[in-house]
Amino acid sequence: xxxxxxxxxxxxxxxxxxxxxxxxxxxxxxxxxxxxxxxxxxxxxxxxxxxxxxxxxxxxxxxxxxxxxxxxxxxxxxxxxxxxxxxxxxxxxxxxxxxxxxxxxxxxxxxxxxxxxxxxxxxxxxxxxxxxxxxxxxxxxxxxxxxxxxxxxxxxxxxxxxxxxxxxxxxxxxxxxxxxxxxxxxxxxxxxxxxxxxxxxxxxxxxxxxxxxxxxxxxxxxxxxxxxxxxxxxxxxxxxxxxxxxxxxxxxxxxxxxxxxxxxxxxxxxxxxxxxxxxxxxxxxxxxxxxxxxxxxxxxxxxxxxxxxxxxxxxxxxxxxxxxxxxxxxxxxxxxxxxxxxxxxxxxxxxxxxxxxxxxxxxxxxxxxxxxxxxxxxxxxxxxxxxxxxxxxxxxxxxxxxxxxxxxxxxxxxxxxxxxxxxxxxxxxxxxxxxxxxxxxxxxxxxxxxxxxxxxxxxxxxxxxxxxxxxxxxxxxxxxxxxxxxxxxxxxxxxxxxxxxxxxxxxxxxxxxxxxxxxxxxxxxxxxxxxxxxxxxxxxxxxxxxxxxxxxxxxxxxxxxxxxxxxxxxxxxxxxxxxxxxxxxxxxxxxxxxxxxxxxxxxxxxxxxxxxxxxxxxxxxxxxxxxxxxxxxxxxxxxxxxxxxxxxxxxxxxxxxxxxx
Numbered sequence: 001x002x003x004x005x006x007x008x009x010x011x012x013x014x015x016x017x018x019x020x021x022x023x024x025x026x027x028x029x030x031x032x033x034x035x036x037x038x039x040x041x042x043x044x045x046x047x048x049x050x051x052x053x054x055x056x057x058x059x060x061x062x063x064x065x066x067x068x069x070x071x072x073x074x075x076x077x078x079x080x081x082x083x084x085x086x087x088x089x090x091x092x093x094x095x096x097x098x099x100x101x102x103x104x105x106x107x108x109x110x111x112x113x114x115x116x117x118x119x120x121x122x123x124x125x126x127x128x129x130x131x132x133x134x135x136x137x138x139x140x141x142x143x144x145x146x147x148x149x150x151x152x153x154x155x156x157x158x159x160x161x162x163x164x165x166x167x168x169x170x171x172x173x174x175x176x177x178x179x180x181x182x183x184x185x186x187x188x189x190x191x192x193x194x195x196x197x198x199x200x201x202x203x204x205x206x207x208x209x210x211x212x213x214x215x216x217x218x219x220x221x222x223x224x225x226x227x228x229x230x231x232x233x234x235x236x237x238x239x240x241x242x243x244x245x246x247x248x249x250x251x252x253x254x255x256x257x258x259x260x261x262x263x264x265x266x267x268x269x270x271x272x273x274x275x276x277x278x279x280x281x282x283x284x285x286x287x288x289x290x291x292x293x294x295x296x297x298x299x300x301x302x303x304x305x306x307x308x309x310x311x312x313x314x315x316x317x318x319x320x321x322x323x324x325x326x327x328x329x330x331x332x333x334x335x336x337x338x339x340x341x342x343x344x345x346x347x348x349x350x351x352x353x354x355x356x357x358x359x360x361x362x363x364x365x366x367x368x369x370x371x372x373x374x375x376x377x378x379x380x381x382x383x384x385x386x387x388x389x390x391x392x393x394x395x396x397x398x399x400x401x402x403x404x405x406x407x408x409x410x411x412x413x414x415x416x417x418x419x420x421x422x423x424x425x426x427x428x429x430x431x432x433x434x435x436x437x438x439x440x441x442x443x444x445x446x447x448x449x450x451x452x453x454x455x456x457x458x459x460x461x462x463x464x465x466x467x468x469x470x471x472x473x474x475x476x477x478x479x480x481x482x483x484x485x486x487x488x489x490x491x492x493x494x495x496x497x498x499x500x501x502x503x504x505x506x507x508x509x510x511x512x513x514x515x516x517x518x519x520x521x522x523x524x525x526x527x528x529x530x531x532x533x534x535x536x537x538x539x540x541x542x543x544x545x546x547x548x549x550x551x552x553x554x555x556x557x558x559x560x561x562x563x564x565x566x567x568x569x570x571x572x573x574x575x576x577x578x579x580x581x582x583x584x585x586x587x588x589x590x591x592x593x594x595x596x597x598x599x600x601x602x603x604x605x606x607x608x609x610x611x612x613x614x615x616x617x618x619x620x621x622x623x624x625x626x627x628x629x630x631x632x633x634x635x636x637x638x639x640x641x642x643x644x645x646x647x648x649x650x651x652x653x654x655x656x657x658x659x660x661x
Contacts, residue, residue: 015219022053022062022639023327036604041613041653043355045618049478050348051363052465058366060348061341062639063327065472066629067108068096070293070337072125072324073196076161079128079216079448081304082320089129094332096122097137109566115536116148117158117466120226124165128221131516142225145251150228152235155466157294161469164301172236174462175256176206178271185384190382191278194403195471196449199381200282200295202463203275203300210260210268213305232309238462245460269520276306280314284398287321291399293337296321321565324397337629337636339396342374344640346393346410351644353417354651360419368418370412372428373624376403388438391431405439405446406477406518408432409484416487430572433488435498436481444499445473445507446481467630475507479528486535497536502528505544510584512547513575520584520626520635526552527587530623534594537548549595551576552588553602560609563624569631583638584643585609590652593599598656607653610646619643 054060066094075092077082099106099122106122113218119657121531123141131138131368137505145151151162181203227234240250259265267406279299282289289295300318306317325336349367357364377390380401392403393411415425441452453471459462482500490497509516509522517526524546533545554576556562561580568574578584597603614620622640627636 002074006352011393011464017161021327022060023329026182036611039607039613039650041212042614043647043650045614046643046650047352047357047618049618050352050643050647052365054348054366057349058363058368058370059345060345060367060640061339061340061420063542063637064336064340065573065625065637065639066337066628066634067115067118068099068106068125069121071095071334073161073293073297074127074335075125075573076121079217080164080301081319082308083310086130088183088333091328093126093129093131095334096126096332097131098331100137100141104144108625108632110637112566112625114144114148116145119145120151120154120158120308121161123226124167124217124223127223130219133225137427138372141217145226145591146228151223153227156239156463157466160208162223164208164213164215166214169213169236170209170214172238173246174238175260176202176209176463177207177259177273178203179267180206180271181275182267182271186490189455189458192381192450193453193455194469195378195453196381197290197295198283198469199291200290200292201298204279204298204313204465207272207275208298208305208549210272211305213301221455230452233354239465241460241462243460246458247459247568261639272306276303279303282401283314283318283401284396285319286324286396286398287317287319288325289318289397290395290402291396292337293325293340296342320377326407338415339342339632341397342393342407343395344370344644346407346414347644347648349414349642350410350420351647351651353414354648354655355554356651356654359417365420367418368415368425371415372420372424375409375428375432376400377431377532382439382450385453386435386438389431390436391428391433392439393432402449404448405436406448406480408436409477412436413484413487417506429452429488433606436484440472440496440499443473444501444503444605445475445478446500447473448477449470467633473503473506473512476518476528478503479514479532482536483528483532486532486537491536492538496504501533501536501538504532508544508548509575511542511575512549512551514548517627517631519587520566520628521564521631522557522583523552523562523564523584523587524626524628527591530591531594540594545595549592549597556588556602556605560605561585564631566625566635579624580609581624581626581642582610582613583626583641583645586649589649590645593649593652593656598653603653607650610650614646620646 061357065427071092075089101107103114103121107113108115108118119141123145126138127133156174159168159173162168163173180191185192191203224231234447238253279302289299298313298633303315322335325339327334347369348366352364374393375395378400392408394403395407412429416428439451440446447453450471457471458469478500482497485497491500514521514525514529516522530548557580559580561577562585564576564578564584565574565578585606589603592603622642625635625637626641627638629636
């Protein structure tokens with residue numbers, strides 16, 4: 001596989017891009033109106049709000065909020081590398097304490113249940129930062145942790161962090177042999193069998209697992225009190241899975257432990273060197289790895305453990321890169337797990353066009369030209385299973401190694417609506433289309449970052465007790481690509497589209513909805529599929545479409561909006577049920593409008609809900625997390641979802657009801 005991983009940093013201007021980062025703060029109260037007669041004013045206010053927040057270079061970018069583990073682990077990282085400061089740690093502590101619930105725990109999303117691993121990491125970070133363990137906040141957290149079983153019941157990732165800090169034995173973590181990097185791509189299990197985010201995390205952790213470095217925390221910060229039966233009596237067993245594959249991998253772990261005790265390991269030195277080179281080759285121009293926090297921090301620690309100094313170019317660039325992801329305000333210091341300027345810009349541009357902004361509007365021209373500059377023409381891991389030429393887009397400012405199909409589809413749809421130089425635009429879209437078609441999986445759907453990344457048995461390895469470890473096709477990503485194909489003029493009879501439609505209908509639930517992998521949840525999936533079907537001129541009187549419409553109608557709340565609880569990922573009865581939110585209401589409306597329901601009572605009530613809850617400044621409040629990283633394990637609050645999706649819905653509604661009026 002030939003590819004280049006060397007990239008130059010994309011220029012982001014001679015200003016601090018964080019100055020244009022949109023963060024949600026309580027704002028002016030809703031206007032308290034809500035009649036359809038206020039539609040034009042609502043759209044105008046929303047357009048103005050968005051235009052005022054565009055960067056000089058053309059992009060939009062809002063905070064990507066997750067949970068406190070990202071920031072707690074940043075404190076751990078600064079301790080491990082010896083670069084922590086009391087000033088920074090106190091700011092981190094202030095932020096973490098601001099997120100604590102009265103019951104003592106920390107949750108993974110707004111209003112969510114307590115999460116043990118998140119709470120343990122928050123507690124350890126606070127103790128390291130010097131928060132008094134006898135303070136009410138620490139006492140109630142400690143009591144809650146002990147009621148849940150203490151440190152022994154935390155997930156593998158938390159135990160690895162504790163092992164690095166000297167608070168958990170390395171021997172009580174799963175084996176991860178670095179020799180994995182030497183296995184060829186044709187081997188049944190190899191590095192590329194895992195999702196992009198997983199392989200970028202597993203390999204540095206494999207280095208750490210065999211080196212077993214320890215960076216002890218001060219005596220005053222140790223956590224003996226979190227072991228219910230005392231540290232010496234702790235249960236050090238690995239998580240056991242009952243499936244046949246789970247039993248197989250548990251046995252394999254024992255074999256690997258025996259191999260570790262052998263003094264002569266002929267491939268170990270070669271494997272460590274290959275793993276080191278693999279990691280260094282995938283550092284992005286801004287210093288990150290994969291554009292996300294886990295592979296980034298573990299790569300830095302692994303390289304540090306291998307002897308890299310903090311002044312080496314790769315370490316220096318990696319540490320400097322965190323500046324773009326950091327937010328400091330009155331709540332303290334926090335770190336984003338990822339940033340989403342390409343995604344935000346593409347969706348904002350689509351929303352503005354839906355709202356009636358002309359295709360040659362200066363804001364759209366700036367956005368379009370910036371998006372053109374972000375197209376990726378270098379290779380990446382996806383080439384292991386895809387032979388198409390590069391041409392996709394990524395989520396972040398700098399993530400050339402890992403373009404994704406979802407962003408690529410959204411960007412292409414945005415570009416189609418902007419009056420850019422025809423030659424440049426046609427070239428960008430043709431290369432993007434070539435890459436997307438090459439990334440289609442065998443079952444007709446698309447995964448986010450890889451093709452045919454579907455080895456589900458890997459979910460049973462002892463290491464995999466958190467999140468998703470593979471990247472199989474998903475309904476929402478596939479639907480966005482189908483919608484893009486429809487906007488490009490493709491219709492049934494085009495084989496890739498036919499295969500994609502067959503996949504979508506195979507995935508439809510019995511109740512008529514579709515699952516949402518990257519958004520919460522069935523409202524997101526259904527809200528992606530129906531606009532896609534409309535775009536390819538699929539008949540909206542098809543019984544499968546009508547079942548989806550009926551499902552949405554039945555789940556409309558009394559206030560006219562829609563919402564869905566995150567626990568719907570585990571509890572079927574919660575699908576499409578929950579407090580109304582701006583973004584989820586918009587997804588439901590986009591689906592219903594696409595299905596020909598624009599003049600229905602349900603849509604009218606939904607539009608009135610959006611108008612009624614719009615703030616005086618033109619945007620909406622939305623404390624709920626409606627984005628998904630890993631269902632329930634890692635949830636996301638995109639701070640612009642509350643704005644550009646409602647604007648899309650209002651704009652498309654106006655177009656439909658004024659057409660042939």
